[in-house]
Amino acid sequence: MxxxxxxxxxxxxxxxxxxxxxxxxxxxxxxxxxxxxxxxxxxxxxxxxxxxxxxxxxxxxxxxxxxxxxxxxxxGAAFKLGVSYEGWRTGAEDDHYYHLFGRPGLQETDWMEAGFHPLISGMVHEGIELHRYVPGFAAIAGNASQRDALAMLRLGASSGLSASFHFxxxxxxxxxxxxxxxxxxxxxxxxxxxxxxxxxxxxxxxxxxxxxxxxxxxxxxxxxxxxxxxxxxxxxxxxxxFSEHLLLDGVVPFRMPHPQPNPSLVTRAIAMPSGWMWQMPLVERVGGGYVFSSAHADEAQAIYEIHRRVGPGVEPMRALKFEPxxxxxxxxxxxxxxxxxxxxxxxxxxxxxxxxxxxxxxxxxxxxxxxxxxxxxxxxxxxxxxxxxxxxxRDFLRMHYDGPRRDTAFWRDFADLPPPPGYAELRQCFQRRTPRPIDLQNYAIHGWQGIFHALNWLFVAAPLGVVPRKAAAAELQGLPSASRARVAAYITRMRELGAAGDFSSKGDRSA
The missing domain is CATH 3.50.50.60 (FAD/NAD(P)-binding domain)
Structure with missing residues (x-):
């Protein structure tokens, strides 16, 4: 006691x-x-x-x-509405997907039946990028100002977004x-x-x-x-x-000016040859860092890659080593x-x-x-x-590296790294259906709420192909015919609005 x-x-x-x-x-x-x-x-x-x-x-x-x-x-805080993942599947300039802070209250996409979100599963099946169902994504894509973002968020549930902060x-x-x-x-x-x-x-x-x-x-x-x-x-x-499941163990921080007129409304997570780079926009500047694997790059190599990506004017700080x-x-x-x-x-x-x-x-x-x-x-x-x-x-982060990229030793070695047993079993489930709340209840016990939920997992798993399109199709087949018709009508409206995007060529390995 x-x-x-x-x-x-x-x-x-x-x-x-x-x-x-x-x-x-x-x-x-x-x-x-x-x-x-x-x-x-x-x-x-x-x-x-x-x-x-x-x-x-x-x-x-x-x-x-x-x-x-x-x-x-x-x-010096600025709105954070999610994360933009750049280059995590192919490394190409147009390889982007988003993990957004969705907001409850969108009546259609909040709909749950049989333990999952049928309309979102319908989007996965049809190859529609998940961020497209969020009305407020237009503010992110358009590099809206902080004032305009605030006005959009004040619309409440109709924006489809919740906000945190960069600071x-x-x-x-x-x-x-x-x-x-x-x-x-x-x-x-x-x-x-x-x-x-x-x-x-x-x-x-x-x-x-x-x-x-x-x-x-x-x-x-x-x-x-x-x-x-x-x-x-x-x-x-x-x-x-966690070092047997997560390779990254070093980081070189740096600061840089804004690359756009307004602070980005999302954290930029940019895939790099030996890890990834964050860019977190504040009101006055951007705070960045290159998180890397010391088995694939040393501090000097990491700094070289920062300069190559961001420019020679960036002055990196002292590297930090850690064991996950x-x-x-x-x-x-x-x-x-x-x-x-x-x-x-x-x-x-x-x-x-x-x-x-x-x-x-x-x-x-x-x-x-x-x-x-x-x-x-x-x-x-x-x-x-x-x-x-x-x-x-650990398991949620491990999934982020479970995509198709294989062009450097780092990405090949991460692909060959044995996944944690918990995530390995979840991945087997996700080959047959989308993530569900029941999958994650073992991570939040004794009154804990957890910090990543089923939709967070789905926003990452679907673009990477961890949830293949055929898995979403299989679970939709189990719905009553009226529910399947509701999904089909929603997908038709999404396509009419021009929301369709094809991520299968970049991330879905079994469409």
Whole structure:
């Protein structure tokens, strides 16, 4: 049992997005008599690159009472309506597909029967690109301004789109710090030298550099980034590596000017010879990075490929090496690791931020629901659910590389890489039908919501050919004749509107 009911101090080690979101949550969770303190090392900075969120970013902002207009102004944020995948199937200039943040409320495409979306399956069967059913896609294709995008989103469900944001990670951390301090969070700049635990492994204090007396605490959130002082350091929890299933292990960040008059409304994910490049547009500039496999390129080669793709004027930053994976337990006793201190994977699909916010949401839910008293079995369930969420991220990311591209050693080696068992079985199912909610329920247990859902999987699986057109046809055949007629009428209207696109030549290997 963990009793947090009468603790006098909760400490967050590390700032940044994870640390300050945690501080805001703790300040809401505990009474004013409990001090919430963030200890941030002045020697460790934030890169200040462009970063993107998922839809749970907006939920986190609202839960913390943060005004969205102020958030946009303070962080240089720009709308993010999804991801544009460029060159992931053939490498050609016209090889694009989109994973958009669809919005519930489109009466036709929300229709579900027999566990799936018949109209969307009809589009897959007919080779119609899925982003074409979203009315708001015209704003993305037309490089609409932020003002016009806002006007379009205010139309509500008729736009077919939900929005998250691209933002400057340094400015976000700084903004969250100011909000947290204004609400009573104590900010201390110091280096944590050691976490002090009792014989039962409970954290009791931290020893700070140059300070003789240890700082006592009742709860520790480890947001120390790759330093991983708590779970990975002092407590020695075992690491679960994903490197046998995900090849990428290095990244070279950079900044660049906007290539278009307005910030793009989607993250650009550009396939590269040894990995992929992100371009996340902010209001003032674009934050980018090349995520690569060190087995196929070194830092110098990655920089050469950046310059070749973007231009010689881009100045890359220092490369970062990582091992994809996570700690098997992230909540041990009164210590919880969060953000990079918990795990790290290929930054594709903004999964790192999305998972961090879902983990923090569930931590708050459990502590609050228990009145500050948490049974050990509930903590075990939390760790199991966290690991399942990471497995879902791993499998979803692995699917992105399961396309037809084979023109470089990297893409050939990824094609030959054994898929995780969970994804391998899902892929077998997807050869016979489209992704369904039931397929993914094992990734979100014990009250977790998960961060990628059936339509997210379908937006990627269909263009890559992981769901072949004949699989969609097979499941449609099982519908009553009236439902099949409804699908046929919808497809006719889509074609009359000029929505038909042929992705079979680029991605569908079994049309």
């Amino acid at each position: 963990l009793n947090l009911r009468n603790i006098s101090r909760a400490v967050v080690v590390g700032g940044g997005t994870s640390g300050w979101f945690a501080a805001l949550a703790l300040r809401r969770m505990f009474a004013p008599s409990t001090e919430v303190r963030v200890i941030e090392s002045p020697a460790i900075g934030i890169a200040g690159l462009g970063e993107g969120g998922l839809l749970n970013l907006l939920d986190a902002l609202r839960r913390n009472g943060i005004d969205l207009t102020e958030f946009v102004q303070e962080t 400057d990670s340094h400015r976000l951390g700084d903004y969250l710090r100011r909000v947290a301090v204004s609400r009573g969070v104590v900010h201390q700049q110091a280096r944590v030298d050691e976490l002090l635990c009792d014989e039962q492994g409970m954290a009791r204090a931290v020893r700070l550099e140059g300070v003789e007396e240890p700082l006592a605490l009742g709860l520790l959130i480890d947001a120390s980034g790759f330093a991983r002082l708590g779970i990975g350091g002092k407590l020695g929890v075992r690491w679960r590596s 994976g996570h700690f098997e337990q992230v909540w041990v006793g009164n210590v919880m690791a969060l953000g990079l201190a918990s795990g790290f994977v290929d930054p594709l699909e903004s999964s790192l931020l999305g998972q961090m916010l879902e983990q923090l949401r569930n931590f708050e839910r459990i502590v609050t629901a228990g009145g500050g008293v948490v049974p050990g079995r509930v903590i075990e369930g939390f760790n199991e659910a966290n690991a399942r969420c990471w497995s879902g991220i």
